[in-house]
Amino acid sequence: MGAMPAKPMDWMQGPWSARLHTVRQSSYEQLRIEDQMYPNWIISYVKAGRVTTAGTDGGRIAVRAGDVMLHPPNLPFSEYADGAGTHLWMQAAVLCSHQFDLFRLLRISPVVTLSDPIRFEAAFAKLLEAWRHPAGAFRDLTLTSLALQLTAQILEGWERAGRPERPETSLSTEDRFSRLVHQMSLRLHEKLTREELGSLVRLSPNYLDKAFRRQYGLTPMQMLRDLRLSRARQLLERSEAPLESVAERCGFADASYLCKQFKRQYGLLPGEYRESARSARTEDMYGGRGAGPMDG
Numbered sequence: 001m002g003a004m005p006a007k008p009m010d011w012m013q014g015p016w017s018a019r020l021h022t023v024r025q026s027s028y029e030q031l032r033i034e035d036q037m038y039p040n041w042i043i044s045y046v047k048a049g050r051v052t053t054a055g056t057d058g059g060r061i062a063v064r065a066g067d068v069m070l071h072p073p074n075l076p077f078s079e080y081a082d083g084a085g086t087h088l089w090m091q092a093a094v095l096c097s098h099q100f101d102l103f104r105l106l107r108i109s110p111v112v113t114l115s116d117p118i119r120f121e122a123a124f125a126k127l128l129e130a131w132r133h134p135a136g137a138f139r140d141l142t143l144t145s146l147a148l149q150l151t152a153q154i155l156e157g158w159e160r161a162g163r164p165e166r167p168e169t170s171l172s173t174e175d176r177f178s179r180l181v182h183q184m185s186l187r188l189h190e191k192l193t194r195e196e197l198g199s200l201v202r203l204s205p206n207y208l209d210k211a212f213r214r215q216y217g218l219t220p221m222q223m224l225r226d227l228r229l230s231r232a233r234q235l236l237e238r239s240e241a242p243l244e245s246v247a248e249r250c251g252f253a254d255a256s257y258l259c260k261q262f263k264r265q266y267g268l269l270p271g272e273y274r275e276s277a278r279s280a281r282t283e284d285m286y287g288g289r290g291a292g293p294m295d296g
Contacts, residue, residue, distance in 0.1 A: 018147035022091035023131040031081035042071040049085020104178040
């Protein structure tokens, strides 16, 4: 039986960051926004009212209170409402490792229903308060922390709905490489070639290497290696799987090649890293006995 691929989000790691450009609460009697476009994501939570939103594909989506609309950067969108409403919204970019745009990477659906709107509103109120006080102590840290909390709540709602993806017709050319990275993450266990990666985005391998490097500073094959090593590190931390199994599940030819690449990337052999992670997880620096509630 072949190795199982990673779960869709298992491979994603920090450092996580959020860049905020606007944080506001806005109310209206009627709403007519047509073909509006921003350089960053517009994340708009409907606190009150009913809205219809439309993107570049022409399709319309009914949005109710408790839903979040996610409008991608540099793509026109529209919003309409015949009655009064209130939105909590921000213009932001949420990034994970390699400066990946998280929402692009996941192709998150245009509208997400939150599982706990009250919790979202409470976190947004704190975000808005911090935003309105530019001289506040540790303001940037507070803003980043709260923006990531809100992002996590949006992803919880998206996951609860079965992780529906944004339609192909509403994707921009900038989504092409994000989709490629996502495909890599799902196929870490496979032996992928430059030609196969190029075919996934309908580009020649040479052109893809140059264009991809301009955006991420790495070629696709170098990125694939980094994703595989990151996944291997997770498996070493979280399981007792033998090295041959870890190598197979991460797309390395054998345990020997995994050891070579892992040592080059992290400065430790996989066995040494696993032992270090195990010791850090179980050691009680205060001298207590027995595993604590958070120990693995």
